[in-house]
Amino acid sequence: xxxxxxxxxxxxxxxxPLAEGLTFGIVVSDWNADITHAMYEGCRQTLLKHxxxxxxxxxxxxxxxxxxxxxxxxxxGAKRFDAIICLGCVIKGETQHxxxxxxxxxxxxxxxxxxxxxxxxxxxxTPNNMEQALDRAGGKxxxxxxxxxxxxxxxxxxxxxxxxxxxxxxx
Ligand code: DLZ
Numbered sequence: 276x277x278x279x280x281x282x283x284x285x286x287x288x289x290x291x292p293l294a295e296g297l298t299f300g301i302v303v304s305d306w307n308a309d310i311t312h313a314m315y316e317g318c319r320q321t322l323l324k325h326x327x328x329x330x331x332x333x334x335x336x337x338x339x340x341x342x343x344x345x346x347x348x349x350x351x352g353a354k355r356f357d358a359i360i361c362l363g364c365v366i367k368g369e370t371q372h373x374x375x376x377x378x379x380x381x382x383x384x385x386x387x388x389x390x391x392x393x394x395x396x397x398x399x400x401t402p403n404n405m406e407q408a409l410d411r412a413g414g415k416x417x418x419x420x421x422x423x424x425x426x427x428x429x430x431x432x433x434x435x436x437x438x439x440x441x442x443x444x445x446x
Contacts, residue, residue: 284317284417286425292432295326297357299333299427300350304363306339310405313412314362314398314420321424340365340399341376344383351391357431359393360423364400364408377401394430398423 299322303315315334322332333356337346340363347359361384367373377399384395400419402408410416 282417283411283419284421286422291325291425291428293326294322294428294432295328296331297327297428297431297435298331298355299327299431300347300353300356300359301332301334302343302346302350302359302361303334303336304338304340304343305336307364307366307408310364310400310408310412311362314364314400314418314423317413317418317420318360318362318398318424319420321421322428325428339363339376340380343380343399344387344395347384347387347395351387351393351395356393357434358396358427360396360398360427362398362420362423364402364412366405366408367401367403373401392434394427394434396423396427396430
């Protein structure tokens with residue numbers, strides 16, 4: 276479903292695991308900072324609301340969205356995060372630069388997730404203009420940062436749950 280038909284901040288809270296004890300790295304792109312910082316606030320507040328401790332969050336900033344995958348790789352190298360959330364906004368311009376960046380970020384985060392085993396969340400807005408960006412950074416279509424936080428909690432909890440040893444008692 277396209278985000279124009281969905282509010283990115285609306286989700287079933289009863290389906291979200293308690294996030295206390297989970298650790299998150301967050302990478303925020305400085306391009307279109309009004310948008311990405313609003314996404315970051317939405318993301319951070321959602322993590323805290325679901326029980327994440329402030330001390331279990333580490334945020335880094337990168338110059339632009341193209342740098343999100345390497346920012347995530349640096350955080351992944353610390354080996355202490357259950358998931359890494361990447362937040363950026365690439366607004367379509369007169370050339371195809373947006374397509375190159377968006378594809379590179381998608382491929383980079385997919386590869387890093389698979390190779391590292393750490394979920395790297397694609398919190399990248401790819402709007403046609405600033406109005407569409409504002410609509411998705413706390414405007415009428417919600418906040419992509421909230422959606423990214425919820426996805427990160429679910430994936431981090433899944434990773435932790437599967438890593439637990441299964442009981443040896445019984446069959
Ligand atoms: C160069 C560039 C342009 C034109 N537009 C955006 C954008 O809309 N959003 C964004 O996050 N970054 C943009 N960048 C910067 C690139 O992501 C990158 O930082 C530079 O190309 C340097 O690698």
